[in-house]
Amino acid sequence: PKAEPCVLVIFGATGDLTWRKLIPSLFSLARKDCLAEDFRILGIGRREMSDDAFRDDLRGRLTASGSDKGTAEAGAFTEDAWNAFAASISYLSGDFFDPETHRRLAERMKDFPGANRLFYLATAPSAAPEIVRRLAEVGLNREERGFSRIVLEKPFGHDLASAQELNRLIAEDFDESQVYRIDHYLGKETVQNVLFFRFGNALFESVWNRNHIEYVEITAAESLGVGHRAGYYDESGALRDMVANHLMQLLALTAMDAPVSLEADSVHDKKSEVWRSIRPMTPEQVASRTVRAQYVAGTVGGEQVPGWLEEPDVPASSRTETYVALDLRIDNWRWAGVPFYLRTGKRLAQQVTEIAVHFHKPPLSFFPCQDCFQSNVIILRIQPDEGISLTFGAKQPGTSRRAVPVSMDFCYQGNFEDPLSAYAVLLLDALRGDSTQFTRGDGVEAQWRIMTPIATAWAEQDQEPMPTYVAGSDGPHQAEGLLEWNGHAWRSIA
Numbered sequence: 001p002k003a004e005p006c007v008l009v010i011f012g013a014t015g016d017l018t019w020r021k022l023i024p025s026l027f028s029l030a031r032k033d034c035l036a037e038d039f040r041i042l043g044i045g046r047r048e049m050s051d052d053a054f055r056d057d058l059r060g061r062l063t064a065s066g067s068d069k070g071t072a073e074a075g076a077f078t079e080d081a082w083n084a085f086a087a088s089i090s091y092l093s094g095d096f097f098d099p100e101t102h103r104r105l106a107e108r109m110k111d112f113p114g115a116n117r118l119f120y121l122a123t124a125p126s127a128a129p130e131i132v133r134r135l136a137e138v139g140l141n142r143e144e145r146g147f148s149r150i151v152l153e154k155p156f157g158h159d160l161a162s163a164q165e166l167n168r169l170i171a172e173d174f175d176e177s178q179v180y181r182i183d184h185y186l187g188k189e190t191v192q193n194v195l196f197f198r199f200g201n202a203l204f205e206s207v208w209n210r211n212h213i214e215y216v217e218i219t220a221a222e223s224l225g226v227g228h229r230a231g232y233y234d235e236s237g238a239l240r241d242m243v244a245n246h247l248m249q250l251l252a253l254t255a256m257d258a259p260v261s262l263e264a265d266s267v268h269d270k271k272s273e274v275w276r277s278i279r280p281m282t283p284e285q286v287a288s289r290t291v292r293a294q295y296v297a298g299t300v301g302g303e304q305v306p307g308w309l310e311e312p313d314v315p316a317s318s319r320t321e322t323y324v325a326l327d328l329r330i331d332n333w334r335w336a337g338v339p340f341y342l343r344t345g346k347r348l349a350q351q352v353t354e355i356a357v358h359f360h361k362p363p364l365s366f367f368p369c370q371d372c373f374q375s376n377v378i379i380l381r382i383q384p385d386e387g388i389s390l391t392f393g394a395k396q397p398g399t400s401r402r403a404v405p406v407s408m409d410f411c412y413q414g415n416f417e418d419p420l421s422a423y424a425v426l427l428l429d430a431l432r433g434d435s436t437q438f439t440r441g442d443g444v445e446a447q448w449r450i451m452t453p454i455a456t457a458w459a460e461q462d463q464e465p466m467p468t469y470v471a472g473s474d475g476p477h478q479a480e481g482l483l484e485w486n487g488h489a490w491r492s493i494a
């Protein structure tokens, strides 16, 4: 179904997120005829600019080449399609911290057809409380004649206390049903498929528990560095940038119980139960069950790259982690005793995001098996080469009595059409009022309840040398140790 008519107000209209993700995704939705005829976009930014200048700027970005290009999200560019889409875009210049901007915004809203509005905060996180309050001051939070929703980007706070405070501030002016905390991983087709794979088939769910599963690995390895975002990344680090949101979501989807229905609250309830079942670590547990590290110069994809501390805009004293590995335990009936190993990092050997579910070994082994720990694994490949594979041991042909690992594979490519981009999916959901694939307020707090003790313990170990890994490698050797003492091993990402 098409989205309802609405005005989408983007705060931070001249920023990166707008031209890299939001506008290309909206453009692709427009061309697929998913947006209502009366759909309008109003960008707000500090820079003085006319409507036309704003449209031209966006057009230039979409058609630029190389790294300045609005990403593939937009699909093929045609002049006619762009002109039709661009007619819905306008611009308002103003400082988000100035009440006058919000008064002018409220005035401007009267020019648009309909009364539905979606406010997208594509700004620095520090601007969010101010914008939320000012919107309420001019009455734009009210839902008298149509809906009023806000979309908030990550990071949602930087620890438990700040996330709680932000939730409290938002709740003063907006009902939870109006709030959409975005995590773009939830818009990925393969991430959404985790629930369909588990609960759309009777085959897997009956073995999806501690009786059959030995351990679970969740990997989000990136070969890329931080690009031009070193300033942001130095403040956040891998734990806050990737684990506190994307990896926590992958973990919840893998571990949650079946929801009562696919209604947003039913799904959110089950995810929150998973996060609440993970006991926050003590400082001793942080020492033994977490690894953090920074990359040093190396070769990635044939290219020589500098180490983290040599990157532009990174202080030589930076103790920001560019790699994290964790051994988390979910203390409930389904998962007690099953390690969930999470790892993510920049400048690793490959770009790969996957969930690997390892089943127990057979109780007796008659067949000598090479690489047996790679057998009986279900791999949900999130990206790239999206797909699912099941590996198992098969008899090596001939007179041998050896078993060798083989696999059954499903690939998205060739079986399905190219999906919508994650941002397009989530924008459409927000326009339609479906918050299932967003994070509820108690969810972000539950995630921070797990992350904050880790970040705190690390901050207190500031005298200890920071582990390192060579750019282009699998990560620090300490991460191997995290699994070894349980008799487990990471899948190779090289």
Ligand code: BG6
Binding pocket: 222, 241, 242, 353
């Ligand atoms: C973002 C992080 O949320 O996700 C980035 O801030 C990271 O550091 C990115 O590179 C990864 O997203 P994707 O969709 O490329 O896996």
